[in-house]
Amino acid sequence: MKLSPENHEEFRTHGWTVIEKVFPVHEVDSVGQLALKLCEAELKPDESNYAVDRSEDGRIAPRKLDQGFLKNAKLRRFVMAHQLRSLIEQLIGNSPMLFFDQIHMKPPQFGSAKPYHQDNAYFLCHPDDQVITAWIALDDVDEANGCLRYIDGSHLGPILNHQLAQGSTHHLQPMAEQIDLNRERLALVKKGGVVFHHSKALHTSHRNNSERWRRGYATHWATANVTSKNHWITNAYYNRHPDLYQAAIDTIQ
Ligand SMILES: O=C(O)CCC(=O)C(=O)O
Numbered sequence: 319m320k321l322s323p324e325n326h327e328e329f330r331t332h333g334w335t336v337i338e339k340v341f342p343v344h345e346v347d348s349v350g351q352l353a354l355k356l357c358e359a360e361l362k363p364d365e366s367n368y369a370v371d372r373s374e375d376g377r378i379a380p381r382k383l384d385q386g387f388l389k390n391a392k393l394r395r396f397v398m399a400h401q402l403r404s405l406i407e408q409l410i411g412n413s414p415m416l417f418f419d420q421i422h423m424k425p426p427q428f429g430s431a432k433p434y435h436q437d438n439a440y441f442l443c444h445p446d447d448q449v450i451t452a453w454i455a456l457d458d459v460d461e462a463n464g465c466l467r468y469i470d471g472s473h474l475g476p477i478l479n480h481q482l483a484q485g486s487t488h489h490l491q492p493m494a495e496q497i498d499l500n501r502e503r504l505a506l507v508k509k510g511g512v513v514f515h516h517s518k519a520l521h522t523s524h525r526n527n528s529e530r531w532r533r534g535y536a537t538h539w540a541t542a543n544v545t546s547k548n549h550w551i552t553n554a555y556y557n558r559h560p561d562l563y564q565a566a567i568d569t570i571q
Pocket of ligand 1: 432534536
């Protein structure tokens with residue numbers, strides 16, 4: 319699969335781009351079902367709001383599955399797919415390596431919002447243009463079920479100062495005044511498509527008010543020269559689990 323000049327230009331100027339039909343629908347359907355099964359096995363009703371979303375009337379559903387790569391061989395094969403790595407390499411010019419993955423489940427009716435943030439406010443990686451997120455749509459994603467939203471061109475500015483969001487133990491966000499909502503654009507994408515964003519692109523997603531799931535498989539990649547001021551690169555799969563990482567690559571070759 320080859321990126322179009324429009325995709326290159328969009329990624330360069332907006333900081334994000336959508337590529338449809340990267341994965342076949344039957345494959346993402348089966349990964350979506352597996353994600354749900356793995357989440358349900360881990361679901362603890364007394365969990366803090368990190369892993370669980372709660373409705374106003376007390377129902378719970380999974381919010382997020384971290385490190386599926388370490389938990390399941392099928393997920394490992396899925397995220398290491400050639401076509402995904404090739405698209406990333408075309409965007410950033412060097413061979414990417416997966417350092418972390420998380421499936422954002424956003425359940426129907428009450429899947430919670432993710433506040434505006436820049437991924438590199440968490441990762442603190444350098445150089446920041448060699449760090450990219452590839453967000454694989456496991457459902458058809460639109461405004462009603464909580465699509466990603468971006469501030470166009472925000473990747474060209476600095477990393478903003480992020481603080482813990484009020485009432486949250488885990489969401490970091492910049493001050494509202496620093497976000498120019500006039501430049502907000504929606505990333506609509508069909509199941510099997512991928513949204514790619516630069517590590518400094520400001521993005522968010524709203525609550526899921528629809529009757530449909532909105533599962534997105536966020537895969538976080540860096541090139542070999544990337545370092546981090548905190549634990550993200552030291553703990554990268556390719557550093558902490560080199561044999562597992564190599565085996566995952568070998569199985570798809
Ligand atoms: O899936 C979401 O709603 C948020 C995803 C996100 O923030 C990311 O992939 O960096």
